[in-house]
Amino acid sequence: MRLSKYFVPTLKEVPNDAVVTSHILMLRSGMIRMLSAGIYSFLPLGYRVVRKVSEIIREEMDAIGGQEFHLPALNPREIWEETNRVEAFGDTLFHIKNRDYVLAPTHEEIMTFHARNVVKSYKDMPQIWYQIQTKFRNEPRPRSGVIRGREFLMKDAYSFDVSREALDKSYELHDKAYRNIFDRCGLKYFVVGASSGAMGGSGSEEFMVKSSAGEDTVAYCESCGYAANVEVATSVVKSIERDKQNKAVYEISTPKVKSIDELCEFLKIEEEVCAKSRVYIHNGSAVLILMQGNDEVNESKLEKVLGGNVRSAHPEELLEITGADAGSIGPIGFKDRIISDLKLKDRNNLFSGANKNDYHIGGIDFIRDVKNNEYADLRIVQSGEGCLNCDKNLEVFSAIELGHIFKLGTKYSESMGAKFIDEKGEEHPIIMGSYGIGVERVMACFIEQNNDDKGIVWNKTLAPFDVHLIALNLKNDLVSNTSENIYSELKSNNLEVLFDDRDAAAGFKFNDADLLGMPIQIVIGEKKLKETKCEVKIRKTGERFDVELSELNDKIKELLDSIV
Numbered sequence: 001m002r003l004s005k006y007f008v009p010t011l012k013e014v015p016n017d018a019v020v021t022s023h024i025l026m027l028r029s030g031m032i033r034m035l036s037a038g039i040y041s042f043l044p045l046g047y048r049v050v051r052k053v054s055e056i057i058r059e060e061m062d063a064i065g066g067q068e069f070h071l072p073a074l075n076p077r078e079i080w081e082e083t084n085r086v087e088a089f090g091d092t093l094f095h096i097k098n099r100d101y102v103l104a105p106t107h108e109e110i111m112t113f114h115a116r117n118v119v120k121s122y123k124d125m126p127q128i129w130y131q132i133q134t135k136f137r138n139e140p141r142p143r144s145g146v147i148r149g150r151e152f153l154m155k156d157a158y159s160f161d162v163s164r165e166a167l168d169k170s171y172e173l174h175d176k177a178y179r180n181i182f183d184r185c186g187l188k189y190f191v192v193g194a195s196s197g198a199m200g201g202s203g204s205e206e207f208m209v210k211s212s213a214g215e216d217t218v219a220y221c222e223s224c225g226y227a228a229n230v231e232v233a234t235s236v237v238k239s240i241e242r243d244k245q246n247k248a249v250y251e252i253s254t255p256k257v258k259s260i261d262e263l264c265e266f267l268k269i270e271e272e273v274c275a276k277s278r279v280y281i282h283n284g285s286a287v288l289i290l291m292q293g294n295d296e297v298n299e300s301k302l303e304k305v306l307g308g309n310v311r312s313a314h315p316e317e318l319l320e321i322t323g324a325d326a327g328s329i330g331p332i333g334f335k336d337r338i339i340s341d342l343k344l345k346d347r348n349n350l351f352s353g354a355n356k357n358d359y360h361i362g363g364i365d366f367i368r369d370v371k372n373n374e375y376a377d378l379r380i381v382q383s384g385e386g387c388l389n390c391d392k393n394l395e396v397f398s399a400i401e402l403g404h405i406f407k408l409g410t411k412y413s414e415s416m417g418a419k420f421i422d423e424k425g426e427e428h429p430i431i432m433g434s435y436g437i438g439v440e441r442v443m444a445c446f447i448e449q450n451n452d453d454k455g456i457v458w459n460k461t462l463a464p465f466d467v468h469l470i471a472l473n474l475k476n477d478l479v480s481n482t483s484e485n486i487y488s489e490l491k492s493n494n495l496e497v498l499f500d501d502r503d504a505a506a507g508f509k510f511n512d513a514d515l516l517g518m519p520i521q522i523v524i525g526e527k528k529l530k531e532t533k534c535e536v537k538i539r540k541t542g543e544r545f546d547v548e549l550s551e552l553n554d555k556i557k558e559l560l561d562s563i564v
């Protein structure tokens with residue numbers, strides 16, 4: 001492709017309101033343009049990558065027996081009513097005004113609709129149906145480019161099976177296919193099981209990449225691969241031993257002391273000996289939660305322990321329940337239920353609020369003084385804590401979900417009446433799985449992981465072109481003729497070549513080549529040509545060397561094979 005004729009509007013400056021690296025680089029390299037918040041147009045260079053990612057996904061889905069569909073994005077609303085998902089999606093679902101249509105945010109309903117009509121017997125299964133198709137979601141915060149679009153491409157697949165065991169097989173096939181897809185794309189990813197940790201038996205897995213642009217927070221152990229969303233993540237609890245000398249309870253005047261840090265400063269104590277209080281309301285009753293020092297309450301874990309939703313008590317409620325404001329609340333004299341984090345189990349000589357403004361209590365012994373205390377793992381896991389599997393350090397970071405595989409079971413087949421007849425003539429709901437990958441998100445995540453201060457660093461698999469051929473001064477006949485010859489020769493060798501044949505300064509061309517990030521650059525200039533040579537640069541390493549023109553073809557093939 002000749003850059004003089006190819007529409008690649010590169011930008012020198014960082015565009016306004018782009019903050020995420022991949023977003024900035026995709027705009028700067030002329031791969032995408034924004035139409036409206038969360039809605040992007042792919043320009044020719046960017047669309048080449050979308051096609052490459054899609055092709056890899058297709059190959060791997062076909063390899064596990066997947067059959068490609070193309071379903072309508074415009075769906076009658078009544079089908080979505082069958083599963084109650086008009087309500088479940090709420091504001092995320094786009095509705096067509098004055099018509100009973102919605103724009104599909106995913107396609108479980110539509111695939112189940114087709115299955116209901118054609119998959120009637122156990123003989124009709126297993127089936128794996130997939131598509132690569134546009135989805136619509138009214139995402140509330142579309143600020144990270146194509147990572148979170150309101151319109152985006154998803155590969156969505158659905159499996160239909162006769163039994164749980166058969167579903168396990170379909171699920172395994174997808175798990176393998178997903179690993180192949182992300183490996184082939186060259187992504188560094190990890191897998192979060194929905195049931196990572198204590199629960200066992202996985203019904204869903206999320207394929208994630210570490211990224212500051214991510215909206216999920218995960219705890220990850222580099223050493224054994226343990227990974228879990230912080231909502232459920234656990235870690236080794238290093239609880240402190242009881243003091244040998246047990247003090248009696250005593251009250252301390254602590255004027256204006258509200259936070260744990262202020263308390264530690266005022267009393268010259270360590271935060272480990274403080275029991276921080278939080279009051280929650282669950283089913284209309286108060287529950288006092290005690291955490292060590294500045295440890296934060298993980299509300300998802302708390303909801304699991306209590307069974308149901310919780311909310312923090314309002315300031316007026318706090319005063320009514322405890323007689324004090326936040327910052328002066330504690331277990332001594334607290335009338336309702338008390339649950340403490342495991343780190344505080346059976347501890348003594350602790351400090352906490354006195355349920356009286358501007359007072360704290362010291363010498364608290366949880367065994368002696370807080371008889372109704374219950375214990376549970378309630379902490380938000382933090383970086384540096386020990387992994388439960390291997391005791392190496394956990395790391396907590398933001399991450400993006402690339403893909404998701406999920407054992408649906410009979411959720412959709414039951415609500416939509418998709419049934420089959422088994423060998424004995426009995427009727428059962430079809431057992432389903434669903435499996436999604438965000439195509440543009442894969443591309444953006446690759447860029448998140450592969451860039452430098454000059455631009456994108458593509459690998460051979462996803463690069464829009466293999467080679468970026470730069471002719472330095474086309475007015476010079478030798479340069480012009482030689483680069484034309486090289487361009488044709490490389491192409492006839494089945495290489496994808498982007499040829500910078502623009503009438504522009506060398507520095508401008510070099511900057512664009514680094515920004516666009518093809519794995520190999522070939523520079524044709526008069527000086528080297530006089531020695532029958534040209535310069536080759538590896539984008540990833542920045543390595544440059546001269547290559548004899550007669551050896552160029554072979555050398556480029558060899559280099560590309562070595563670039564992963």
Ligand code: ATP
Pocket residue numbers: 106137139146147148149150151152153154401402403404436437438439441
């Ligand atoms: P997220 O938690 O990031 O919103 P999700 O759980 O809503 O993702 P799924 O419904 O499981 O995502 O969709 C399958 C895949 O589609 C995701 O793994 C992701 O790669 C992609 N995806 C989801 N929402 C978007 C979006 N708004 N823009 C781009 N890709 C998306």
Ligand code: MG
Pocket residue numbers: none
């Ligand atoms: Mg979502």
